[in-house]
Amino acid sequence: MARFLLLHGAWHGGWCWSAVAERLSRAGHSVSAPDLPGLGADAGNLTPDIGLETHLAFALTELDRLGGAILCGHSYGGMPARGLVDRRPDLIEGLMLIEALWPGDGEAAFDLVPKAFQDLFRGRAEAEGEGWRMPPPDVAQFAIADAALAADIAARLTDHPLKTFEDPLRLSGPARLPGPRSFVIAADRDPQPYAATAAALSQQGWTIKHHPGGHEMMMTQPGLVAEALLEVAADSMSDTERKTDAQRA
Template structure:
């Protein structure tokens, strides 16, 4: 009787704890979206991963997507880093594949300083790969940084980056473009201006960099990733022949690479 009750209690406890009893089917994915997007942008990839039995988290960063009602000029990069760190803590996420798309790469790099022990491998999907002290404007290069600053001054009241048409992200198929344009939101410019803190753990952590071809990233960022992949056996470089918003234009290809990353970590 005692054994039967104990087994029943253990089964209930493991269902509640979930991530503490890790199996391949339960290992979680945390997908962090890019600028002016939201967790919604991962829908097709998340559906594919969940259909294979994986737990998937797609947080929306403060002030964006369905959290656009919280938009304010005080929101900075640190706010978004806290969003990701809090998700790991409150959901008790462990042994995860942590993915950052575009701007989300900056968020992931900063968050790893605090959650690296809970992350199996990081994946940057055409994502920023910053050094400590850099900000997003540094990473986009002087010409694009100047254009973005003008856009903020002209159409963002001096403090927010307005949404951009889907074609900016390489999404041109009419249905997908309409879906994207209905959901893109403004983003506080402060998140692009704030310098990132330490990134030592991000640069030491096992990872994969996925270049979307053609990539919207500056050449120097791609060279960083290529050089690192040559020097670090735990860092892997992959190419995906699809536009920047790959999770929308090629969710099957993105899913395949995330599953590969799971095996590499």
């Protein structure tokens, strides 16, 4: 049995993983898809002081509770995911990102998105979010082909704390990455905002997977995402078996 920790992106909640989690659970695996503080079902507790470290500390507690997991981050969820890999690499059994941010030391989310998005999000926070809340964006930018699904997602998004995008992530040293790791990128977004990230990670030995489904692939293609996660889990198990055999030899 594999354990999975699924981290949602900005404006989302654990609800976005429900179809993926159902498939993984049905296959006999353990799945945690929590709401990050101030988001999802916890949106009523959103405050100006919730920052990246708040989300990272919460995710670390969940990872410790699980005792290790295959880690998956979507979009902004790549920020706390990167922190988990840095602080507890011993508990990361495999890694998958879905169109996610992947910062270097000292980089904030705003350092990794186009300036037009920075200006838009900050401007809307100032005009509509008391200077600290970023209202949800237009879901049209997520390239969701199913209009009904796009409307449902738009209705469920909640404000996101601006501070999480401004806080830099501090890393302790060189990257210590788990063996099996993959980056899933939408083949039907043009322009593709994560193309440079995918190219850089490919150079670092990541497996890059191109699939249709837009930015919300865990909802538009839940079967495909679940299958990709199971592949990471299988690769992780193979790595563990190879290491065990080597130690015995």
